[in-house]
Amino acid sequence: MRVRGAGDPGRGVADLFRSLDSNMKGPMNTQNTQSQCSCSSAPKSVFPCSGASDVGGLSDQAARQMAKDGTGKMYCLAGIGGRVEGILANTKAAARVLVIDGCEQECARKTMELAGFKEFQH
Numbered sequence: 001m002r003v004r005g006a007g008d009p010g011r012g013v014a015d016l017f018r019s020l021d022s023n024m025k026g027p028m029n030t031q032n033t034q035s036q037c038s039c040s041s042a043p044k045s046v047f048p049c050s051g052a053s054d055v056g057g058l059s060d061q062a063a064r065q066m067a068k069d070g071t072g073k074m075y076c077l078a079g080i081g082g083r084v085e086g087i088l089a090n091t092k093a094a095a096r097v098l099v100i101d102g103c104e105q106e107c108a109r110k111t112m113e114l115a116g117f118k119e120f121q122h
Contacts, residue, residue: 044072045094047080047112047120049102056102063100072098081111091117098122 048063049056067074079087091097097120101108109122 044096045075046072047077048100049108059100059102
């Protein structure tokens with residue numbers, strides 16, 4: 001699966017995982033060696049397409065793996081589309097946002113943009 005990232009239209013998902021700072025310290029990293037809590041640090045949010053296509057399913061699986069690995073926190077794209085206040089507020093507060101589309105329709109990107117988000121990796 002290929003997704004686009006800032007400045008490089010052909011970056012793979014594995015490259016995006018690395019670019020989201022896999023050496024991150026804090027509560028989301030399962031390999032945390034830090035002795036004090038960094039709970040106030042903003043999370044890295046991941047919004048996958050979880051659509052009906054097989055590739056949408058792969059996008060969802062990639063995001064779940066990122067959450068499991070501690071690379072980012074998976075969030076609900078439908079909450080963005082539904083303008084759920086808590087999800088919108090958490091997304092605005094995120095250190096970084098990654099949007100993973102499942103097909104060329106780019107519904108995830110369009111949903112984020114329609115909700116007013118412009119600063120995200122896609």
